[in-house]
Amino acid sequence: MNNPYSSMSLPKGEHLPGSDDTPVDNETQNFIPNLLLFLLKLIWANRHDWFFGVDMALYHTTGVSPLVPVVPDGFLSLGVDRFKGEKTRKSYVLWEEKEIVPSLVLEIVSQTPGGEYESKLSIYGKLGVLYYLIYNPDFWQRDRHLPFEVYRLVNGTYQLQIGEPYWMPEIGLGIGRGNYQDGEKTLEVLYWYNQQGQRYLTAEERATQAEERAIQAEERAIQAEQQLNRYRQLFGDLPEA
Template sequence: MVQYDPKVRLPSSEELPETDNLPVDNELHILVPNFLRFILSFIWTTRNNWFFGVNMGLYHATGVNPRVPIVPDGFLSLGVDRIRGNKLRKSYVVWEEKEIVPQFVLEVVSETPGNEYESKMEIYARLGVLYYLIYNPDFWLRDRHEPFELYRLIDGEYQRQIGEPYWMPEIGLGIGRSRGNHDRLEREWLYWYNQQGQRYPTLEEQTQQAQQRSQKLENYLRSLGIDPDTIQ
């Protein structure tokens, strides 16, 4: 009997669905990864060799069927074009991305268990994803896990990493939690960090900091008897 080799004729991105069309049951599945993507776009504003996908089908040839994607809440790939051929991606197809798999994958646990600690972990390990973060802010007691669990792939298996924020040298970023304001919601969010453990600010925070510096300068000039409005 002839065995079918899926690599003989792999489908193109135009032939594949964008995602698995399964709805999320928690708004955090969209807000958290999009927040990370927004911040990253300011950190790496001059770089064009990265892509951050949100709730997007990730197609690979390491499973039973290359037409069946896994859909992370968020993932980061380095060494790929930020925009391919002046077109937005419908999905992330590994065999169209120079065989580069994401180096970082994020899953946000929801009320409906999604096998983040079981089958998804096995799939990401088989795929070769270096860092796997399971963010479980609301149901960690139910699941008997911690709210923030980062795993690194070592010898084909994921091993839990200790420390937060956690620095990922292969990516050049740290990841961790902090309380902040996003989308008019004050709560705990995931943030990127530098190697010194300092959190990268959001665009709103940068704007606010610039306004505060400007106000301090104006106040200082006025204390010297100088009207800042007259300075060209």
């Protein structure tokens, strides 16, 4: 990506707003990107070369002004530091990130159209974002699109992909829809998947699985002890080896 501005003329990220302060229409727009973030913290717990931003201003030099950011609902960048020194990022500033563009951008369509299929698609294409995911569970019929669409940048143009979960080899992850149990409520959300199409589990699901395995192991131990006691009742104590 060519940068028409000199490093001397570009503002420092610490002086730029962290978001556009636009309120979300519903909690899904905030919950789903954060769920993806916390899943990544589990999946890539030992990696420090990635960053996932949620509702964070992304400053670039391909628009009308480097002071005007685009603010995705979520985005994933690879090859950057997980943390910026001792501080967390307030915004993602390309000229302070070695011009590393996000590999994946997520937009969740709300009741108020936000240009997901037009202006933002153009912005992300011009930036060079490889994968652009538009999740539209509620208004896809209104917008005449599918609820889940992944676009891949091919020769400077976004092409709609097929398959779900959709595998992204450059990232090493797949993404797709799935159900999340929130108390008695079942929500449709987005999850990360492995290459075999298996969904990565949340921390709660991992804990539940571990608890179930412990219970099963305890039950097997009890059954084995009961069988041994029955044997002793029938045949006496086992002979010493």
